[in-house]
Amino acid sequence: MTRLSKQWVQHNQVPLYAVAVVLAIGVGLGRLGASGRLEPLINPVLAVLLYVTFLEIPFVRIRRAFRNGRFMLAALGMNFLVVPAVVFGLTRLLPQEPVVLVGVFMVLLTPCIDYVITFTELAGGDAEQITAATPVLMVVQLLVLPLYLWLFMGQRVAEFIEAGPFVEAFVVIIALPLSLAWATESVAERSARGAAWQDAMEWLPVPMMGATLFVVIASQLPRVRDAIGQIAAVVPVYVAFLVIMPLLGRLAAGALGMDAGESRALLFTSVTRNSLVVLPLALALPPGYALAPAVVVTQTLVELSGMVVLTRVVPRYLVPDTVVNRGD
Template identity: 70%
Template structure:
């Protein structure tokens, strides 16, 4: 077994080690939190670069032209998810800061480790990767509108467009362009191929490092506000239960094959906590608890993903979902 295979087969252990180290630093050395916080954006950019590098760009066009998957993924994340999130947040205390944190993280679909977890579950990882630019652009456009709608405008006015543009350029546009250029280089030279092979070892360590810096930067805040933070955990757990079931129903409605259906499940349930965190950190001081609320979702979601990578292929989507007949609707086969 080579190093790449070993890392793939032990990636959950690597992620767990990253989380454990983060907790150790956060509890034992809380003064280091600002250093970890400054490392979030560069480490996350590296993670996204090596993640994009794993998907052949020659297949992007075919994947992105699958209007059925792209349309269903957009509908799940920007029509169904807001309804579910609004309903679940009725269970939270009337603290606007906590609710803003929950809205920010649950209304934004994941664009990074969703690819890895989809692949682990036997889903169509290329389709998910090709859809992530659309998911990212739409969430950046709609998040301020949803915050205004759900909070009565109190939080939306505190969020400027600058951090969203910066996050898009640093975390999506630049890594995506570099990955594309790297693949062109690898097609034309031995040095490029060697570089690509070396980068192929990094996705799992990069995810572990990202979890380390993100969680270690926020553990002190979580510890200082454990009562408020604990209230959001049942909402996050409920989201992990409800959204896979709704995505499974949607996949049957539009008659997806098993790979696409599994991909839709993960695209609908995983959230963009790592990319949203820099935006949460840019909020005014009165929203200082929001980053901790966001990071708590990461911890809950990672535990849920370990379960879902087994439950989805074995129980929820073992094969192509049975078509669901809806009067007046004719899904394409």
């Protein structure tokens, strides 16, 4: 019965996320005072989410995935060469207002390191490859985001982006959960109590993703509501990104001869963005850029809607199980 119940939660995770989003919208719009109380919870819930997510994948497979240099280079190339070119082109369609552009650039130039693992699994992709790439993607985006902001917007904006919030995010949200997950798996191999703890943690990935979505959206939705006119302009850009990047990811995977699992993983790391982790950085911007967090959260809402579609479209049409890519 326990196993069946866990399977039910896994199978119905997208509807459960939808419930969390609807509840968050209700709280965010109906209880304006909740924003200040929920905002400090963003990093803690993200850290727990990543811990239980990392626990789902045995570390022996993660170590094996690290040796796949082809996938790692492809993920880096898509996220830090192809994506910036696409984003720069798409943002030419936006009003050239720095307060809007900085939010768009911050979220679209940073690859996802959390729920990309979940959505890759839902689409039948190689989640081990995504998990192995996560620390590398986080470190590289920490280094290159100020550079791209300087290239696209000039030094006036780039100088506001400090390394501190990103370093803190890496330690709290990536390094600490990854270390604790490794320690938990090591203890579980030698201890019945440790194994029982790990088994109990298997219930949490879906509830924690729902909790994370609830906290982020409910805490930031008042910002979106108060600037809906300015933010509406970014929605078509976010939708276009969701359409363009899966196609480019599929072409790249085919050119590299990747199998179905790797192809889906490359596609999802190319399209999902780091909105949840970038949000604390956007909140740290000067008062003149107070709209940037709302621009980031808007991307989260658009992307989640797109993921519901992509988890079905990718395995059925873009990368079906019967297709093995050979670059032809």
